[in-house]
Amino acid sequence: MSEPRLRADAADNRARIVEVAREVVAGSEELKLNAIAKRAGVGQGTLYRHFPTREALLAEVYRHDVEELVATAPALLAEHDPITALARWFERLADYARVKRGVLAAVEVGVWRDLTARSLGPIGEALTALLDAGRAAGVVRPDVDARDVILLVGYLGRLEEQEWDTRARHLLQVVLDGLRARP
Structure with a gap:
């Protein structure tokens, strides 16, 4: 079964969150969810909806x-x-x-x-x-x-x-x- 399609803005938010998290991991920084949300330009609620x-x-x-x-x-x-x-x-x-x-x-x-x-x-x-x-x-x-x-x-x-x-x-x-x- 495939995942439900996200609205364009939700998909963009998800992609930004993943990209910022990748940069943090690749840079050997500590992964803090609040900091990821802020750097991705989304609220904490948005981050947690995508990644609990x-x-x-x-x-x-x-x-x-x-x-x-x-x-x-x-x-x-x-x-x-x-x-x-x-x-x-x-x-x-x-x-x-x-x-x-x-x-x-x-x-x-x-x-x-x-x-x-x-x-x-x-x-x-x-x-x-x-x-x-x-x-x-x-x-x-x-x-x-x-x-x-x-x-x-x-x-x-x-x-x-x-x-x-x-x-x-x-x-x-x-x-x-x-x-x-x-x-």
Whole structure:
């Protein structure tokens, strides 16, 4: 069953709340609902109608990021050669991983397990499409699959905040170089 459609103003409010919360989580700030409402330009009642708990808001931030990450794979493949598409997807993956780390650090273990279980399927499918295109073009190694890459990039959650900007994209480049087919 699908969710009821929101009025345009309610949908805009919801989108602003999620975007502000994402910025806060990505910036490693503490997520305070009152501050989120104020920065999003909505009242506290509006925020709580959309997201009755902090965990509900964080789950929506995470779900939204997963959807965006997954949607970028076919768009990148339509615009770029497979290895460039994979490299650009990795750039987006670094942003996603930073938000994921912040969300998972802020929610209870039960919510964390549910969020990660739901995201791995779609992310694995998007990554498989990128890898398949690269293999078909002869630029990605034939012996790797999406699970291999997901395991390799799992380290992003272990980076310290102060080293994120210097290491995250560099390490993804190392992974990308390892995925390239050798002549």
